[in-house]
Amino acid sequence: MLKNKYVLDPWSIIEDKFDSTTVVDSESVFSLGNGKIGQRGNFEEDFSGNQSIGNYISGIYYKDKTKVGWWKKGYPDYFAKMVNCPNWNTIRIEINNKILDLNKCEVFSYRRELNMMEGWCERKVKFETPEKEKIKIVSKKFICLERENIGVIKYSITSLNKKIKIKILPSIDINIKNNDANWNQPFIETIGIETNDNYSKVNSKVINSDFQIATFFKTKYFINSNEVRTTYNKSNVKNLIGSSSEFDLNTNDELSLLKIGGYVNSNDTNFDEFENLIQKELKNSIDLGFENLLNENSKAWNKIWKDSDIVIDGDIMSQQGIRFNIFQLNQTFNGNDPKLNIGPKGFTGEKYGGVTYWDTEAYCIPFYLGTKKSIVAKNLLNQRYNQLPNAILNAEKIGLNHGAALYPMVTANGEECHNEWEITFEEIHRNAAIVQAIKKYLNFTDDFEFVNKKAIKILIAISRFWSQRVNYSNDLNKYVILGVTGPNEYENNVDNNWYTNYSAKWCLEYTIETLDKILKSEINTYNKVVIGTSLEKNEIKKWKKIIDNIYLPYSK
Amino acid sequence: MLKNKYVLDPWSIIEDKFDSTTVVDSESVFSLGNGKIGQRGNFEEDFSGNQSIGNYISGIYYKDKTKVGWWKKGYPDYFAKMVNCPNWNTIRIEINNKILDLNKCEVFSYRRELNMMEGWCERKVKFETPEKEKIKIVSKKFICLERENIGVIKYSITSLNKKIKIKILPSIDINIKNNDANWNQPFIETIGIETNDNYSKVNSKVINSDFQIATFFKTKYFINSNEVRTTYNKSNVKNLIGSSSEFDLNTNDELSLLKIGGYVNSNDTNFDEFENLIQKELKNSIDLGFENLLNENSKAWNKIWKDSDIVIDGDIMSQQGIRFNIFQLNQTFNGNDPKLNIGPKGFTGEKYGGVTYWDTEAYCIPFYLGTKKSIVAKNLLNQRYNQLPNAILNAEKIGLNHGAALYPMVTANGEECHNEWEITFEEIHRNAAIVQAIKKYLNFTDDFEFVNKKAIKILIAISRFWSQRVNYSNDLNKYVILGVTGPNEYENNVDNNWYTNYSAKWCLEYTIETLDKILKSEINTYNKVVIGTSLEKNEIKKWKKIIDNIYLPYSK
Incomplete structure (x- = not known):
């Protein structure tokens, strides 16, 4: 598989062509995780092609009623399945009031790298929208090894040929279902939603179980690397929990969003303590900023490689x-x-x-x-x-x-x-x-x-x-x-x-x-x-x- | 099974006790059919206890999507299942505005006989309602061997201790589903309904197939064996297709309903011809009356027994x-x-x-x-x-x-x-x-x-x-x-x-x-x-x- 689709490299998996028909395959290959939480390599923005959104928490499962054509003695009642959680990675982009969807754009440059040495994934795309805006997107993300409940995304967008109006809605998508459900039923239900400017949280409960989880995120905006203030408008899209902000961008201005988010769960923490834990996780990370968090994570991966790398010369x-x-x-x-x-x-x-x-x-x-x-x-x-x-x-x-x-x-x-x-x-x-x-x-x-x-x-x-x-x-x-x-x-x-x-x-x-x-x-x-x-x-x-x-x- | 639950008899299966917990078993034993259409021994009136309504047409099946836990090479797409059809046997009875339900009455006399020699089933029940009306019901029915699309019911009701007001709704119950559905889905859909005084018809289509069926019936009323005219009010119960009539009955007066009904299906007949065939079947039978039809059917069974009986003496x-x-x-x-x-x-x-x-x-x-x-x-x-x-x-x-x-x-x-x-x-x-x-x-x-x-x-x-x-x-x-x-x-x-x-x-x-x-x-x-x-x-x-x-x- 790697032979045909990805560039050979000793430390990275690199995809240098955009193929809208194999996005689902690449989502698996570009997965990220820290042993506790993890996610498929989904695009953050909308994508109307074939994709499969997936975010999971180890140890949080749903008891899916057994499906079988002919019942035999000793068959179990259920098959335990890891729950596909609300997606904290979602970032809806509107350029001049049109929702950005790579499947409807002409992509003229594409590179995605999973850097295994340092544990991050970066995607750089240049494309032209149906409205002839030429746009560059750079998304770099990782799941923190040393902060087991959170991941970090830096998502940057630049117009290459004209002034544009951008509306950006970093959010939690709660319209997520397990693909492997035996009976096409939902595994979780939403029991609480909170949005407060640049912070959002969704509480969910695994159906017919005691497992509870909270999905959360916080954001910061930058233009050309300088933090900017903005106003937040609560999302009016039913399944996207968050607040949108609007920006007017000149040609070659880079708008960047830092989004830190993740999950806490009832395997570790009482439900009553969820909010405290989330605030602690966010407080300890958001001010550090993207580069410091990235360095911290690179070092952690470096340590892992020191103990476990296998070097194969010549192949x-x-x-x-x-x-x-x-x-x-x-x-x-x-x-x-x-x-x-x-x-x-x-x-x-x-x-x-x-x-x-x-x-x-x-x-x-x-x-x-x-x-x-x-x-x-x-x-x-x-x-x-x-x-x-x-x-x-x-x-x-x-x-x-x-x-x-x-x-x-x-x-x-x-x-x-x-x-x-x-x-x-x-x-x-x-x-x-x-x-x-x-x-x-x-x-x-x-x-x-x-x-x-x-x-x-x-x-x-x-x-x-x-x-x-x-x-x-x-x-x-x-x-x-x-x-x-x-x-x-x-x-x-x-x-x-x-x-x-x-x-x-x-x-x-x-x-x-x-x-x-x-x-x-x-x-x-x-x-x-x-x-x-x-x-x-x-x-x-x-x-x-x-x-x-x-x-x-x-x-x- | 027969040993414990039914009376020993060389020619009949006889149930002489009412047990509301084993109705489903007896429904199977008291089934009637003519090789083409057939039905479980359901009560005609409402019954809130455990029952399983079943009417089937040989050769009319639904392709039920295969259910299997672990798919293996060569497994088929579907399992063909005989369709549980709309129930033409239904007769809702209201006594002084209360729906009759044997499950809520005190039954003090009960006898059901499946007479195999003559091919009919008769049920005689005496009971007291919660409102202290003492009532006798006699229901006798058969599926015609020589009229392959129809069955006949004579349903009689007598008040034993007081004047009563009776509302009777002979109908087709369209709220019927197969119990064996893999995915709990309906196998048929209703595509047409017609009610015209004492005649009703429901056209149905088997889902995802070309099979069509029509369920139909016609009625006549008698008091103490004399045919009576009545007025017909179209049913306002959503799933019961038919017309109701009301009667004031003196003590010991017997109200009888002759109901002739059944099915035509697209295996034999073009859909356009359904109505003609139904009218022909009804015309040829309704005027003959119950006793003549019963005699005709007894003779047909007699012929079968002549060719196929096995006599076992002494056991x-x-x-x-x-x-x-x-x-x-x-x-x-x-x-x-x-x-x-x-x-x-x-x-x-x-x-x-x-x-x-x-x-x-x-x-x-x-x-x-x-x-x-x-x-x-x-x-x-x-x-x-x-x-x-x-x-x-x-x-x-x-x-x-x-x-x-x-x-x-x-x-x-x-x-x-x-x-x-x-x-x-x-x-x-x-x-x-x-x-x-x-x-x-x-x-x-x-x-x-x-x-x-x-x-x-x-x-x-x-x-x-x-x-x-x-x-x-x-x-x-x-x-x-x-x-x-x-x-x-x-x-x-x-x-x-x-x-x-x-x-x-x-x-x-x-x-x-x-x-x-x-x-x-x-x-x-x-x-x-x-x-x-x-x-x-x-x-x-x-x-x-x-x-x-x-x-x-x-x-x-």
Whole structure:
């Protein structure tokens, strides 16, 4: 994709042509985020072409009623989906009373750069309107790494060939819906609106849940870099919350808008405290100004790269690709908040609902172990520990018992969300990914306390799952695992998938090894584990029998 | 079910207690139909308890957009569902200005009989209203076997303890929706309404289709069996199309309403001709009167029983059960219209959409072969012949070619409707049911012309399916069929299901046997078949190889 559409560059993704038909694709590529809030690379001004506005807050989700043609036993009630929030990025521009819409203009120069080294995105466009005004727009923005609730936009507009009258309406667009809604219903409702000159705020509530969010912004105007005063007229556009201002611009005068905005949410803050927190965030940032905030953010990204860059000499495409991956992992999740997890698509869109998959343990924890403090991986594993009761309920749905656990395929809070029998209840190797992540974490940290108190309980519950899920085949004189979907996630009802069978064996081995280690070092801890989990000698005996006798098919 | 809820009787289903919580169940059991139109056993008057109004026309369906959680390759666009039509049975009763609702009355005597010998249903209820009027209602109805578009109701009401004022509104209720709608949307829209004293008509159109229907009725009133004139006031209830009349009734006077109504539809009749046909139907029936129509219908049922009754002495429950089955088969389908097929639930409700399953060939054709003229089975097989091109398209969806055919799991017009991979594309033994039905038909009729011209093409297409669907296993040195759902319809992705493998072998054998028979008797016909189907010698060779070498697993 990058090969054809974007310019090769070791540190940036660069789009140097305007193509109104691929705006939606580029919106995903030019996404920005700080691990807590994030957004697609939408244009700030109106655009009548195909686009997909998206702003998301990690951990804020809607329980979307499950959609399924043929209901099967054990299907969950809902699929948790990250909420598409009111859009604080919106800036409606009117030039001589006509709404600016790039889709209706002739663009003669276009360049968008996602600078991954410094974490900002800049778009420079020159175009001619249907009324023959030649205009230049420059929009530069970033989401603050060190101010987790806000992002910053500097939006500049210059007329290149004549005097123009500009009306500008920086606003929050509340006419936003999730594209991935099962039933085309809204996920949030507006419960309060406030506009006060250059400040606006929208309070929203996630429907059928306790989640509340506030979307907010504040602005300043500059002409040719000098701050200017203006008058504010409350928006009369129903879905755009904000105030408009009007300016007469001479040829080559540059009007700039500084817009700082973002979200606070009830995962962190009581609803009553929203307003205080917002004012604090704005006070601490607006006076610093754009350049200082940009520098602060560049430094934060610099620090990330120091710990996580991978240099590939001699292959610029691979260099650009690996840095894009590292950049996205850091935009998606930063490990600061022990409540959050890693959405499969980050903030680039709604596919997969933005909630937790086994990718967290299989692919992501190794990266964060290598590039962040170990507390980050520990927090992620702690979430699985806290969700163990739900994983046990999940295994009970397929008839297992005595504390056997099947971790969910997809989850926001520990409850299974995926409703497809051959994945939900057959793609069971995901259980082994949790064990692998525990082993990696332990190898990295020697955090025996975590293992002794928490991880061992996960290991035992998962071993119980495997030991109950196998069958004994008299024909083969072996333990077999029937009816699974292997890691290709495609072939269903497979008997004795090698990877799955081997994973089962490996999990049992690692659990026994870990129990032995605990026994040898701390007999009291071992006894506590045995009592706390009602672990029986016969269980371990059966695990060993399975280890020695599991069927691992091979082609002659 | 019959055991506990209904009185044992060799010829009738009798309900002798009123239970407002099981009305929906009894509505299914007391359904009436004539193979073309049919209805659930709904009360005519208002009922505020749990009920499910249902009136259906065979062959009139809505293409309901497929609902599925996870889309898979080959899923169809829609599921065809029989349309729940406007309800011509409705009779709103007001006693002293209060709407009669059995759910709000004290019922002290109740008897409902479905008389299968004569094909009618009668309900006798005595009850006290909240206003202490003691009332008797008798409703007797049937759907005419020999007048395929109409049904007849005689609805009588008597006050047992005081003078009452009665307002009666025989009407068509247009506020009807399918319960099985995937998206809770209406399936039909009203396009015309007409009310003229004792005659009313509603024209409707099935949404996104060419199907049109008209619902209609005409009435007469009697007091103590003497016809009375009345004045008609056009209904002011939005969803009830008709005219109301008012009567003052003395104690023990019986007011009776004769209501003849039903449906005409665009499968049979051009929309322009609807009104003519309705007037003809009404003219031919209304003057005959209730008793004559009832007698005519009893005789028609008598004829059916003469050809199809099964007598079971000494076991009244089995006797009642087998007659209920025979009654339902005859209510559901009569074979008069070569365009119609056999809905799996008849007119008892909406489950399974009222469209065609492999049950037609596997279970129903043998019954109709034994009890009707052979043209009935031939018409049903002709439908499959006409739908062969769609069955070939269906097989192409799973990569087969050269005219291999997979008949749909569920269909209205030959297009597959079922959207569940493990059924749609795995429950493939249904193909063999078609072949079995052809064989049974031929054994019964010696209709070689049908076989030579049509059935042989089906046989070849199905044999091509099996011969391409098998794989050769080098381990077993046998042909195997992998990944099927057997006739238990429950276990999916089964390898070498005995029934499926045997069916494949059997179909291939029967096709070769039939080809041999044609070859021996009419060499020209044989050559025509070979050319018409591009049948190659190698194909038959491969079929024989499969017959000799298919794996038929058995337990030692």
